[in-house]
Amino acid sequence: MLSEEMLDIAEENLQAHIAIEKEEEEIKSLTKPLQVWITSASAPACYQLIPLLANGEVFGMNTEISIHLLDTEQCKEVLCGIVMEAEDMAFPLLRSISEHTEIDEAFIQADIIIVLDDVLLNCEAQPFENYIREVSEICQVYAPLIEKNAKSGVRVISSGQTFVNLKAMMIMTYGPSINPENVIAVATSWETAAKATLARKLHMNAEGVKDVIVWGNITGSNYIDLSHAKLYGYDGAVWGPPNFPRPLLNMIYDSEWIHSEFLSAQSSLSSRVCRCVGMLPAHAIATVLRYWYHGSPPGEIISLGILSKGQFCVPEGIVFSMPVRFQNGTWKVMTELEINETTQEALGRLAHEMIQEKLVAQKEIKEMQPYGADKITSEEHLHQEMETLPTGSI
Template sequence: MMLSEEMSDIAEENLQAHIETEEEEEEIKSLIRPLQIWITSASAPICYQLIPLLASGEVFGMTTEISIHLLDTHQFKEVLCGIVMEAEDMAFPLLYSISEHTEIDEAFIQADIIIVLDDVLLNHEVQSLENYIREVSEICQVYAPLIEKNAKSEVRVISSGKTFVNLKAMMIMTYGPSIKPANVIAVATPWEHAARAMLARKLNMNTAGVKDVIVWGNITGCNYIDLSHAKLYGYDWAIWGPANFPCPLLNVIYDSEWIHSAFLSAQSSLSSRVCHSVGMLPAHGVATVLRHWYHGSPPGEIISVGILTEGQFCVPEGIVFSMPVRFQNGNWEVVTELEINETTQEVLGRLAHELIQEKLIALKEIKEMHPYGADKITSKNYLHQEMETLPTGSL
């Protein structure tokens, strides 16, 4: 019933309306500023577990879109392409884009967040510890200038993985002097979470109720898991109170023999469990730190991260040392009001020694590690040597 000329006019109007609609959508998209997240060594299993956590909205909020950039060497290009396709197929509403990169010169362009996962495959029969430290230093010598050149001025750098997380953070700050030290941290939460889970199993309670377990020192080396400030929430014991009423953990675990034997023995294998994990535990640790960094820690709760020291707790300045912090308003602050006894202070001094040695080797100021005191202490036996001398209240 309609003339061809009328139909042509309507078709032309529809086409024009369609073009205008597309232009409006493109303009709206151009106004969107998603968070630019770069992940190094993105072929690692932790990255595969981390992407769904970042894209789900639980970390940055349900209104924040993100773009993820996966960086690795040419030999892993096919792996990266597979991760990109799978992430796209999952159709995360907040995943604005995801891409793979194998050209190092393109790294960290407009980055808001950089997650450094680079690990070295430790085999002491092939190489010495000192050679591995120098290898980590060389990686950071490449990354740091690129971060300064390509990333945003307020970029936040997170060092994670299974080896040398403190050292990676330290070297990025050293070789990238314009990067704000407060914006570079190392993740200790996998060790903290595993210790909390162990304690919850002992007490037959929910892990969420175990708070303020502190990881001191070299996160992936010699560290000290401190229970003296740990608290329990919602635990069924002699004293009843509201849901937010805490009780000191060491007032509940009367079995000091368990703390000095089973708990310490389990700690000696903790690093092995974390390092052999398929990626869920360290990925959850990174996501937890980012969530606290962007939205703040729960009221009164502390979390352990590796930060550049400024003399807190009498730890020497200028090393990345894991200690308790609180996140608030996009920043963090060290919980310096915690009291520590002389024995714990001695332990922190020994832990700091290892990190100082790593830094000096990385900077080629010394050639080999020098032990603290007469006997050489390794990460496997250090915990037992030190903890056996600590009173229960200092654990």
């Protein structure tokens, strides 16, 4: 070709490219990004969570987001630092990021709210019940604002190091118009930490440990159930394809380890999870959000704190961690799972703690009662009544 023809073609290509880019920008400006609000945003978990949300890993490579960081005025400088750093990273899917310290502005047009608020527990300084009431007061502020400012289908994720179940429960209580199925408590940190402990015992990759269930009060008294756990890719005497599962309890021949070391490790597991600097809870939140929007792996059990409707004989009206499966933008409790007698007995004890926390939070009782105390009290009361009856009246 002559050079003049080539220049004309190049000019036409350039103009076509500019027109396509302009059209894409116009389309982009018309799409509304997901509005994500994060409370107590100066927490380390928030700092670790932002890149996971903004890189497309959670919501998909075609979904833009706007992140709103909410915290107190004392944390404004920290929030501004986070905003500047996130902007400098130039995430392609981060439309905007902003800091907020005025509580009245909270949750405006929110699609997703991630509640990271925690209370610093020091039972030597004040009674445990005072911390429960403190959490309740926080939720009494948040819940009406969520009802007033957020979108009707807003999804609320309760996470953090303390009172994860209680926060979710109180937001439902003080925000009755919020869809209860859209308020969840994240149990994934405990689930993944337990899988890692088991994988170390079995000298295998933690990715191959599946279906470990966390029951109960996620950041309180919980029960890690291994009765449904399976191993994939375990290097044992029997070989099979990658999708060939083996029951975990059949592979751990040292049963004493399960009953002694693993159970005792659960307390240290909880302390490790609560002392983590932010990577673990951030990964847990991102994982649950990805499952919520795109579905969990087929057939895999996920632990999630949800409002009980009586599944597995757990009393209604409390937020309780139980096995679920995510599909089509929602979750479903796996009620088809059979649970053994040991697990069922544990569920009654765990439910008692959540009921007590709820009653304290709602100021129906002043102090939590230990498990079984209500039964003893009623029996003693009956005995006293019988003693006061006249002889021969029974």
